[in-house]
Amino acid sequence: MTRLHPTVPALVLSFATLLAACSGSKQDAAGTAAVAPPAAGTAAAAPTPVPPPPEIKARSFIVVDGDSGRVIAALEPDSRQEPASLTKLMTAYGVFHALKEGRIKLTDMVTISEHAWKQEGSRMFVQVGTQVSVENLIQGMIVQSGNDATVALAEHVAGTEPTFVQMMNTYARQLGMTGSHFTNAAGMPDPEHYMTARDAATLASAVIREFPEYYKWYSQREYTWNGITQQNRNGLLWRDPTVDGVKTGHTETAGYCLIASAKRDGMRLVSVVLGTDSMKAREDASAALLAYGYNFFETKRVYTAGQALTTARVWKGAAPEVGLALKRDLYITGQRGHVGNVQAQFELPARLIAPLSTSTSVGKVKVVADGATVATYDLFPAQDVPPGGLFRRAIDTVRLWFN
Secondary structure (H helix, E strand, O other), X not given: XXXXXXXXXXXXXXXXXXXXXHOOOOEOOOOOEOOOOOOOOOOOOOOOOOOOOOOOOOOEEEEEEOOOOOEEEEXXXXXXXXXXXXXXXXXXXXXXXXXXXXXXXXXOEEEOOHHHHOOOOOOOOOOOOOEEEHHHHHHHHHOOOOHHHHHHHHHHHHOOHHHHHHHHHHHHHHOOOOOOEOOOOOOOOOOOOEEOHHHHHHHHHHHHHHOHHHHHHHHOOEEEEOOEEEEOOOOHHHHOOOEEEEEEEEEOOOEEEEEEEEEEOOEEEEEEEEEEOOHHHHHHHHHHHHHHHHHHEEEEEEEOOOOOOEEEEEEOEOOOEEEXXXXXXXXXXXXXXXXXXXXXXXXXXXXXXXXEOOOOOOEEEEEEEOOEEEEEEEEEEOOOEOEOOXXXXXXXXXXXXXX
């Protein structure tokens, strides 16, 4: 059995323990979880070595599992690259937040400014002074990659494009996109406008996870506005029925770029390819990375959001202990057929003192696969723990003197 004690800084649970906890195994007052021993005479089969990822002719690439965050393959994933129209994914993230918060509505009519109308490059072909709904502009930005639609949306959300760009950079910091910086909403070239492949994958995963009701537009193959029909530039939507997004980008200096995502048998992968030399090259590279991920890796959900992963002693509280849970489902990714080689490491404070709130993190859990940390999540109390009565607080105060 694995001892779980809240005064120990780092705690470890095997994958078997996690599965036992998920299936309802009980823990005693000291926080011990029961783990079934292996069957007699059984031994784990040695995994077949995973071949190296395919050789991709690109400046940078990465493929990750969208649920667990596990990096499956990468080349220079933290190098700063010109993102071109991949930028519009961050613009969309800001627009989707405004919709979720009720600051704008899909039915809002947006008056097209001269600044938006004058945008160069890919266009939706909206006309200056006309009014276009937010919903239509979003499709013009996503499917047609319209720079004019993108700037019009930025102005509608924030008043001006520069103000919206400040929001983009704030969202990037909140998502942990430490290698990215934006100076415009549409992805026009600028020395201070850049993004990394790792950050692009983080952003795409966030859009898919947080805004499924809007992500549907990324699989739309064509869109017609002002009598002009334009096809989605993501050719994988035609080549692979499991691909459902997400965004292309191209300028002469950025090369051909593509963020692609697919879902097969419940497993979500996100690939990012930056700086290839043709549309076909970016699609072939993305298809090869996705195939590599699905052929040699698999992802399993080992814990459900809100369900107690372990318990911890609470001092001076109305309850003597509290379950610690995740805000998100916990997924792990490993070699296909050998996902069991995973551990979860808990980092908890020496003492938890009431009051405790479900909205405040009280520790972390690290998911370790093959000896490497692949993801870290915050742990939260499964329920609020208010302060205990006067007697309870007094007793615990004395006990803490000797603990």
